[in-house]
Amino acid sequence: MRKIIITSWIIFGLFFVFTAISCNQNNNSKKNDGVINVVSTTGMINDIVVNIAGDLVSSKALMGPGVDPHLYRASARDVGLLSNADIVFYNGLHLEGKMSEVFEKMINQGIKTVPVGEAVDKSLLVSPEYYQGNYDPHIWFNINLWLNCVERVKDSFVNFDPENKEVYESNHKEYLAKLTELNEYVLAQANSVPKGKRVLVTAHDAFNYFGIGYGFEVIGLQGISTDTEASTSDVQRITSIIVERKIPAIFIESSVSPKYIEAVKASVKSKGFDVKLGGLLYSDALGNPNTPEGTYVGMFKHNIDTIVGALNKGSK
Numbered sequence: 001m002r003k004i005i006i007t008s009w010i011i012f013g014l015f016f017v018f019t020a021i022s023c024n025q026n027n028n029s030k031k032n033d034g035v036i037n038v039v040s041t042t043g044m045i046n047d048i049v050v051n052i053a054g055d056l057v058s059s060k061a062l063m064g065p066g067v068d069p070h071l072y073r074a075s076a077r078d079v080g081l082l083s084n085a086d087i088v089f090y091n092g093l094h095l096e097g098k099m100s101e102v103f104e105k106m107i108n109q110g111i112k113t114v115p116v117g118e119a120v121d122k123s124l125l126v127s128p129e130y131y132q133g134n135y136d137p138h139i140w141f142n143i144n145l146w147l148n149c150v151e152r153v154k155d156s157f158v159n160f161d162p163e164n165k166e167v168y169e170s171n172h173k174e175y176l177a178k179l180t181e182l183n184e185y186v187l188a189q190a191n192s193v194p195k196g197k198r199v200l201v202t203a204h205d206a207f208n209y210f211g212i213g214y215g216f217e218v219i220g221l222q223g224i225s226t227d228t229e230a231s232t233s234d235v236q237r238i239t240s241i242i243v244e245r246k247i248p249a250i251f252i253e254s255s256v257s258p259k260y261i262e263a264v265k266a267s268v269k270s271k272g273f274d275v276k277l278g279g280l281l282y283s284d285a286l287g288n289p290n291t292p293e294g295t296y297v298g299m300f301k302h303n304i305d306t307i308v309g310a311l312n313k314g315s316k
């Protein structure tokens with residue numbers, strides 16, 4: 001009898017050890033399948049990951065085209081993806097306003113969780129009065145600011161996987177060259193619009209850093225987050241500005257309902273002025289995969305070309 005009990009304990013003990021080893025392998029999936037599993041929240045961040053780490057990682061963005069990160073809640077499937085990740089990248093600065101508990105959970109599970117926005121020097125961030133002391137999170141719209149986030153992603157990979165340091169550094173260099181070229185293009189395009197006409201009216205305040213970087217006055221109908229609805233007085237406020245200053249075009253955004261911008265257009269018309277819809281801008285999400293707008297560079301080019309095209313057309 002005693003022998004049976006001892007044997008049972010040994011079997012139980014071995015079972016426990018094997019279970020512990022296999023769980024440990026699941027939790028530490030790094031390179032189990034030869035790749036590092038990376039999950040990013042937005043497409044803009046995922047674009048950095050793809051460019052810096054390429055084939056060395058399996059990467060996924062939680063938020064696809066047209067998805068609004070301010071309102072996004074993680075599904076059970078997302079939590080599963082995040083729990084299996086080796087590294088999680090997110091924007092931070094409260095962009096993913098409904099996900100803070102999920103990020104905390106990942107940190108408690110020991111997953112490397114990196115808020116890329118923290119790489120930007122606080123003195124370069126803006127904190128408009130109406131945003132209750134928080135920083136504006138739309139940092140990807142100023143390429144010079146975004147480069148800090150790109151570097152943070154590169155450093156995270158070098159730190160996590162030092163064996164491939166040279167690959168990450170060389171990819172970083174290449175991506176940097178692409179983004180520098182993009183920055184020059186955006187500046188040249190922006191400068192083609194007469195200074196007095198550089199006014200950008202959009203659905204929500206996503207373009208403050210764009211305005212600072214490229215010399216546009218930015219007027220958003222909703223605040224920095226889409227969490228609050230635009231009011232009738234917001235529509236009237238923007239209507240008066242457009243009519244008074246004869247602003248030729250206003251823009252809808254890919255991740256925000258067009259209803260408010262359409263309401264502004266109708267309201268302007270009732271005052272006897274015709275403002276054009278200048279086209280669709282990608283604000284808080286990239287375009288469809290396998291289209292130029294599905295990449296950060298393509299998205300940015302689309303935006304600046306759309307803005308400049310509509311404003312220049314109206315001013316000639």
Ligand SMILES: [Zn+2]
Binds near residue numbers: 138204206
């Ligand atoms: Zn936004």
